[in-house]
Amino acid sequence: GAGVSQSPSNKVTEKGKDVELRCDPISGHTALYWYRQSLGQGLEFLIYFQGNSAPDKSGLPSDRFSAERTGGSVSTLTIQRTQQEDSAVYLCASSPDREAFFGQGTRLTVV
Amino acid sequence: AQSVTQLDSQVPVFEEAPVELRCNYSSSVSVYLFWYVQYPNQGLQLLLKYLSGSTLVKGINGFEAEFNKSQTSFHLRKPSVHISDTAEYFCAVSDPSGYSTLTFGKGTMLLVSP
Numbered sequence: 001g002a003g004v005s006q007s008p009s010n011k012v013t014e015k016g017k018d019v020e021l022r023c024d025p026i027s028g029h030t031a032l033y034w035y036r037q038s039l040g041q042g043l044e045f046l047i048y049f050q051g052n053s054a055p056d057k058s059g060l061p062s063d064r065f066s067a068e069r070t071g072g073s074v075s076t077l078t079i080q081r082t083q084q085e086d087s088a089v090y091l092c093a094s095s096p097d098r099e100a101f102f103g104q105g106t107r108l109t110v111v
Numbered sequence: 112a113q114s115v116t117q118l119d120s121q122v123p124v125f126e127e128a129p130v131e132l133r134c135n136y137s138s139s140v141s142v143y144l145f146w147y148v149q150y151p152n153q154g155l156q157l158l159l160k161y162l163s164g165s166t167l168v169k170g171i172n173g174f175e176a177e178f179n180k181s182q183t184s185f186h187l188r189k190p191s192v193h194i195s196d197t198a199e200y201f202c203a204v205s206d207p208s209g210y211s212t213l214t215f216g217k218g219t220m221l222l223v224s225p
Contacts, residue, residue: 033213042217042218043218045212093213098205098207100157101157102147102155
C-alpha cells in the first residue's frame, strides 16, 4: 500500500519567500508528526497532530512556522519569510498508534 | 520531559564484526522505545520496538535490542555486520499515554568497512 508521501522532494527558495511543504499520511493513521533534520543535529521535533486534539506546537522554532492538518488527513507545513538557517530536510511521519512511518522528506534550501 | 542520549556519534567497524550502538533515555514514567535506521537520502525505517513484554526485542536485518529498565538503556546489537548496514541509526522514546510525541536521539552513524 501507499506510504507517507511528501511533496516537493526538493525545494530551493530565495531568502524572505514563503514556502509550503505537503504531507499525505497513510490512510487511517490518527497521528501525524513533522520533524526537521539538519546536518549533525538529529531529528528536531516541530509539531504533532493526534486525532481531534489540539496540536502540540511546542517544537516550532519561531512564529514564522505554522502547520495545519485538514480533515484529519493531509498536512501542510508553512514557513514564512524563510531564512538560511531554515535549510534542512523536513520529515513527516504518520502513526496508527505508536509506530511512526516516515516519508522521504523535503529537502529545503534557502539561498 | 523525555530525552534520549546516543553516546556515540560514529561507530566504525569491520565487516562481519559484532556491533553495539548505545542508547540511554531519561523519563519519569514507563516508556515505549524504538530504533530507526536511515540509509543515505532516504526516510527513516523502523528496525524494532519495545512496547511491553520480553525485554529482548528482535528486529529486521538481524538486529536486536535489550530494554534495561534499571539502567534506562536500550542498546542495539548485531552479531555480524554487513557493508549494507552502513547507515545512521536513531533511538527514540515515547510515553505510553495517549498523547505523546516521539523524542529522538541525535543518531549514530555506523560505518562498516571491508
